[in-house]
Amino acid sequence: MTPWNLDAHKTGFQNQGDFYASREDCKLGFEPYEKTAILVDEAFYRRRAFYLFGDKNPQQRAHELVEYCCRHLKDTTGDRQNSLYRIFYCDCPPMEGNLYHPFLGKPINMGKTEQHKWTVDFFAELANKRKVALRMGTLQERESAFRIRDKSMKKLCRGEMALEELRESDFEPNFVQKGVDMRIGLDIASMAYKHQVTQIVLIAGDSDFVPAAKHARREGIDFILDPMWQGIRPELNEHVDGLHSCTFREPSPESEELHVDHKQKQKKNRHSAPAKNARATGKIPPEAAKPKK
Numbered sequence: 001m002t003p004w005n006l007d008a009h010k011t012g013f014q015n016q017g018d019f020y021a022s023r024e025d026c027k028l029g030f031e032p033y034e035k036t037a038i039l040v041d042e043a044f045y046r047r048r049a050f051y052l053f054g055d056k057n058p059q060q061r062a063h064e065l066v067e068y069c070c071r072h073l074k075d076t077t078g079d080r081q082n083s084l085y086r087i088f089y090c091d092c093p094p095m096e097g098n099l100y101h102p103f104l105g106k107p108i109n110m111g112k113t114e115q116h117k118w119t120v121d122f123f124a125e126l127a128n129k130r131k132v133a134l135r136m137g138t139l140q141e142r143e144s145a146f147r148i149r150d151k152s153m154k155k156l157c158r159g160e161m162a163l164e165e166l167r168e169s170d171f172e173p174n175f176v177q178k179g180v181d182m183r184i185g186l187d188i189a190s191m192a193y194k195h196q197v198t199q200i201v202l203i204a205g206d207s208d209f210v211p212a213a214k215h216a217r218r219e220g221i222d223f224i225l226d227p228m229w230q231g232i233r234p235e236l237n238e239h240v241d242g243l244h245s246c247t248f249r250e251p252s253p254e255s256e257e258l259h260v261d262h263k264q265k266q267k268k269n270r271h272s273a274p275a276k277n278a279r280a281t282g283k284i285p286p287e288a289a290k291p292k293k
Contacts, residue, residue, distance in 0.1 A: 054260030
């Protein structure tokens with residue numbers, strides 16, 4: 001089937017018909033079940049994606065993000081797919097200035113770090129994706145600072161680590177963002193009020209979006225929350241129409257196509273499978289199948 005509401009050459013998907021309604025469906029009088037907008041909380045998604053799918057480069061992570069979001073467009077029955085309105089990725093620009101490191105005792109130029117380069121390349125990849133909009137907040141550089149990692153802090157509080165045992169790796173930058181959650185709430189309220197969509201999928205895990213979710217539901221919007229298998233507060237579950245995570249709770253490289261090691265597992269299986277199958281079918285000569293004496 002030929003996609004009708006997406007330019008195939010800019011998506012990177014191999015089978016566009018898996019995600020978008022076709023011209024054939026329109027000729028038969030069928031309409032997509034829902035017109036879906038997907039909003040992604042950056043800090044939440046990157047943390048959960050690292051846990052579920054592994055560490056990736058910017059190009060791989062950007063492709064994974066779009067692939068994962070498009071899984072929400074599939075109908076549970078597999079008959080038809082919803083229509084994608086837009087994917088909103090909400091984040092803020094990376095820090096360019098200096099940030100004082102308490103362990104090293106000197107400021108660090110955050111604009112020259114690997115994290116800064118990774119983030120810039122990641123934004124560039126997303127900007128080239130079809131139907132992806134970057135919604136940027138602001139970074140409060142004066143309020144940002146290095147802090148002790150949670151695991152190291154717990155060890156200090158339990159007496160399992162002394163202050164003298166702290167290392168540079170026990171510290172991480174804590175960036176303070178402003179306006180990201182507000183932009184997500186405004187986008188939800190605007191799309192619901194204008195009836196631009198019939199379904200909103202929010203990939204997030206906190207309860208800051210409860211007022212926006214309540215407003216969308218009052219306007220007749222089907223509001224779906226994707227916590228990516230993270231536990232959520234009861235008050236957030238009460239104000240959504242459903243919970244749906246588009247992966248396994250504990251994905252493995254064999255079962256999850258988005259896992260960073262999935263292709264490597266496939267290559268190993270392809271190299272080992274032919275010889276086994278050939279012997280089973282008798283295509284290998286008997287003298288080749290028997291060990292030489």
